[in-house]
Amino acid sequence: MVRILVALAALLATSGLAQAQDAGQIARVQAGQSCPGCNLFQAELGYLDLPGIDVSGARLRQANLALVTMNRARFDGTNLSIANLFGGRFTGASFRNADLSRANLVGAYFGGADFGGANLTGATLSGAEMASARGLTQAQLSSACGDASTQLPAGLTIPPCQ
Numbered sequence: 611m612v613r614i615l616v617a618l619a620a621l622l623a624t625s626g627l628a629q630a631q632d633a634g635q636i637a638r639v640q641a642g643q644s645c646p647g648c649n650l651f652q653a654e655l656g657y658l659d660l661p662g663i664d665v666s667g668a669r670l671r672q673a674n675l676a677l678v679t680m681n682r683a684r685f686d687g688t689n690l691s692i693a694n695l696f697g698g699r700f701t702g703a704s705f706r707n708a709d710l711s712r713a714n715l716v717g718a719y720f721g722g723a724d725f726g727g728a729n730l731t732g733a734t735l736s737g738a739e740m741a742s743a744r745g746l747t748q749a750q751l752s753s754a755c756g757d758a759s760t761q762l763p764a765g766l767t768i769p770p771c772q
Contacts, residue, residue, distance in 0.1 A: 639665065646684075656694075706745070730754040734771055 635648040640655065644664035651669050656676040666686040673693045681701040691711045695718045702722045712732040719739045726745030735756040740746065741763060748766055755771035762768060 639663065725750065735760050735768060736771055 631651040632649045635645050636650055636653045639645050642660055646664050647667040649669045651671050653673040655678050656674045659679045662682045664684040665688055666684045669689045670693055671689050671691050675698050676694050676696040679699045683703045685708045686704050686706045688708045690713050691709050694714045696714050697717045699719045700723050704724045705728045706724055707727040709729045710733050711729050715735045715738045717737040720743045722742050724744045730750045731753040733754040735754050737759045739761045741761040751766055751768045756768035760768055
């Protein structure tokens, strides 16, 4: 029985390591290289200019993308939960099927960005510019919050943040 418990503890310990950030992959992205499927957990990407980068399917959970410029970037299927996108520029970016749950999108610009199938549950969109964003639905926005300065496509509304 003790051997089984030791083996189980070792398995759990190594599985946790697989979820830690990958400094080499983060450095690649910071240098402007695409990295689809990479583990970028808690990556520091704030203030960088990363046009056209592809991080589809990556793990960017709790990452800092504050004031970043990532025009035409691909975030398809990316985990951006609890990420900070404050004031970032994402013109023409694709967030198809991305997880943006509880993310901070305050003051970010999403002109022409695609949010088809994205999860916005608990996301804060106060002051975000999304008037020309594509793929947004009322159901997505109803699970997020914003304010009077949040710009949305015609006919869509967002509940106020508490």
